[in-house]
Amino acid sequence: MLNATLTELSQALSARKISSAELTQLFIDRAHSLNPALNAFITLDPTRSLEQARAADARIARGDAQPLTGIPIAHKDIFCTKGWLTTCGSRMLANFVAPYDAHVVERFEAAGAVVLGKTNMDEFAMGSSSETSYYGPVRNPWDTTAVPGGSSGGSACAVAARLAPAATGTDTGGSIRLPASLCGISGLKPTYGVVSRYGMIAYASSLDQGGPMAKSAADLALLLNTMAGFDARDSTSLERAPEDYSRNLERSVKSLRLGLPKEYFAAGLNADVARAIDAAVAQFRGMGCEIVEISLPNTQLAVPAYYVLAPAEASSNLARYDGARYGYRATDYRDLREMYMKSRAEGFGPEVKRRILIGTYVLSHGYYDAYYLQAQRIRRLIARDFTQAFEHCDLILGPTSPSVAFDLGAKSGDPVQMYLSDIYTIGVNLAGLPGMSIPCGFGEGGRPVGLQIIGNYFDEARMLNTAHQFQRDTDWHLRMPSGVEGIRT
Amino acid sequence: MAPRTFFQSTSAMPLSLDDVKRIAVLARLSVTEPEAEQALVELNGVFALIEQMRSANTKNVEPMSHAQDVMLRLRPDAVSEPDQHELFQSVAPQTEAGLYLVPKVIE
Numbered sequence: 388m389l390n391a392t393l394t395e396l397s398q399a400l401s402a403r404k405i406s407s408a409e410l411t412q413l414f415i416d417r418a419h420s421l422n423p424a425l426n427a428f429i430t431l432d433p434t435r436s437l438e439q440a441r442a443a444d445a446r447i448a449r450g451d452a453q454p455l456t457g458i459p460i461a462h463k464d465i466f467c468t469k470g471w472l473t474t475c476g477s478r479m480l481a482n483f484v485a486p487y488d489a490h491v492v493e494r495f496e497a498a499g500a501v502v503l504g505k506t507n508m509d510e511f512a513m514g515s516s517s518e519t520s521y522y523g524p525v526r527n528p529w530d531t532t533a534v535p536g537g538s539s540g541g542s543a544c545a546v547a548a549r550l551a552p553a554a555t556g557t558d559t560g561g562s563i564r565l566p567a568s569l570c571g572i573s574g575l576k577p578t579y580g581v582v583s584r585y586g587m588i589a590y591a592s593s594l595d596q597g598g599p600m601a602k603s604a605a606d607l608a609l610l611l612n613t614m615a616g617f618d619a620r621d622s623t624s625l626e627r628a629p630e631d632y633s634r635n636l637e638r639s640v641k642s643l644r645l646g647l648p649k650e651y652f653a654a655g656l657n658a659d660v661a662r663a664i665d666a667a668v669a670q671f672r673g674m675g676c677e678i679v680e681i682s683l684p685n686t687q688l689a690v691p692a693y694y695v696l697a698p699a700e701a702s703s704n705l706a707r708y709d710g711a712r713y714g715y716r717a718t719d720y721r722d723l724r725e726m727y728m729k730s731r732a733e734g735f736g737p738e739v740k741r742r743i744l745i746g747t748y749v750l751s752h753g754y755y756d757a758y759y760l761q762a763q764r765i766r767r768l769i770a771r772d773f774t775q776a777f778e779h780c781d782l783i784l785g786p787t788s789p790s791v792a793f794d795l796g797a798k799s800g801d802p803v804q805m806y807l808s809d810i811y812t813i814g815v816n817l818a819g820l821p822g823m824s825i826p827c828g829f830g831e832g833g834r835p836v837g838l839q840i841i842g843n844y845f846d847e848a849r850m851l852n853t854a855h856q857f858q859r860d861t862d863w864h865l866r867m868p869s870g871v872e873g874i875r876t
Numbered sequence: 877m878a879p880r881t882f883f884q885s886t887s888a889m890p891l892s893l894d895d896v897k898r899i900a901v902l903a904r905l906s907v908t909e910p911e912a913e914q915a916l917v918e919l920n921g922v923f924a925l926i927e928q929m930r931s932a933n934t935k936n937v938e939p940m941s942h943a944q945d946v947m948l949r950l951r952p953d954a955v956s957e958p959d960q961h962e963l964f965q966s967v968a969p970q971t972e973a974g975l976y977l978v979p980k981v982i983e
Contacts, residue, residue, distance in 0.1 A: 713964075
């Protein structure tokens with residue numbers, strides 16, 4: 388059951404080979420035994436999960452099941468989940484029980500899926516290593532001395548260690564793709580606007596996008612079928628006809644033009660990662676794809692522009708945490724202003740404060756044009772680079788991360804080095820394009836390497852098709868961290 | 877012109893300790909003196925990275941504020957939210973008679 392695909396689980400549930408309650412209990416037990424070593428979950432609530440599982444069993448018995456009915460899914464703790472503690476990895480929300488469901492959570496609930504638990508993450512999704520959580524760092528199941536990547540590190544870890552069949556994540560600058568890459572799983576960030584942001588705690592609203600994390604591309608397609616869809620409560624949700632993201636999975640990729648951006652293979656890419664990516668490219672060539680070199684000339688400007696735009700939006704979004712209406716309030720203050728200042732100083736961790744300060748500065752009087760407007764102009768240049776590249780290719784391939792998972796603590800003292808982990812993922816968010824990461828080998832220390840696939844707007848079905856065809860002919864996605872069974876505290 | 881590399885840093889020091897303290901007040905974050913000093917070093921490192929943006933020629937480039945060029949939707953002027961103040965205030969630090977309690981602001 389641990390390695391089964393979502394389709395196999397769905398079939399086993401329909402055939403009554405296993406009940407949702409049994410399946411949910413299996414993963415709860417596993418999470419209970421391995422979470423102390425991995426710290427993938429912030430909250431497990433077996434009573435609630437099993438109640439949902441029994442309701443799913445009743446639904447299956449009525450013959451009213453959908454593909455995800457009865458399947459337990461872990462949600463990143465950024466998605467408001469009614470009645471569940473929803474912390475966003477922050478002391479600020481350590482006591483926040485969400486009074487409503489995010490749109491994504493509602494969609495899974497309507498499909499009959501079970502909430503397995505809430506996964507650990509970088510505080511307010513600000514980080515590339517899942518080390519900034521108030522609840523302590525998540526560990527990489529392939530090597531518990533390594534980071535899992537971030538910010539959706541708990542979700543990636545849970546799927547990789549088989550503590551959950553699938554999970555949700557969010558991606559503002561690479562937060563689905565990077566941990567998917569570093570933990571050896573598959574993850575997809577959809578085109579901006581495809582998945583509603585309602586109830587997804589905001590970091591940088593013009594970049595934030597929810598998406599699925601799972602063992603395979605076929606599983607991602609099933610999950611995205613549930614997650615995607617118009618929602619009037621998110622002003623940027625796109626009104627599009629529903630799409631079956633599984634429809635093209637079996638299509639041949641012969642003659643597909645795959646572009647390799649030369650800037651993604653330049654200095655800065657570690658040799659072990661380059662070897663695995665080269666082998667994946669050779670695999671695609673063998674499958675009949677045409678490989679073309681392309682250029683994304685403004686790649687080196689993506690990180691600097693992102694670290695103006697995202698903090699600017701964050702400083703505005705996080706102004707809501709004032710200690711007045713919900714969340715953390717300091718205990719000792721003389722007046723309203725001190726209540727604000729102390730509640731925020733004590734409730735936020737160092738990385739969140741750093742980004743609030745950066746954002747406040749770049750938006751302050753006299754600096755707006757030099758920083759914020761210049762970053763928005765560079766954002767346009769980067770989006771244009773992709774538009775021009777897609778005139779020469781159907782999809783773009785490259786590394787997701789310049790290195791395999793680094794050691795815990797290796798970059799946490801140097802924000803700039805940490806920010807550069809997202810060098811290959813950030814451009815996609817700035818442009819609003821869909822991007823995914825799938826496992827394609829192993830590098831130094833036996834740590835996983837992820838292949839990034841970038842598509843044109845709304846081309847998720849083709850990306851999933853291409854990833855699925857790769858996974859039909861390779862078995863990287865089936866590899867499981869061997870140490871996991873042995874991890875004990 | 878040779879392309880700039882990813883890791884180029886500049887020696888620019890755009891921020892002073894007073895700047896950091898001023899920004900912290902604007903952001904409503906209380907900072908201690910040692911915290912401000914540490915933030916100064918870290919922020920200057922980040923701004924050295926950000927300064928790379930200056931190398932880009934963005935003349936006549938329209939700023940891009942959003943991932944999609946979409947028009948905001950209009951909706952009928954109808955009540956869409958039921959009154960849930962009791963539920964929402966159940967997670968508030970301090971309330972009384974349906975109101976949020978904060979320190980007195982008017983003498």
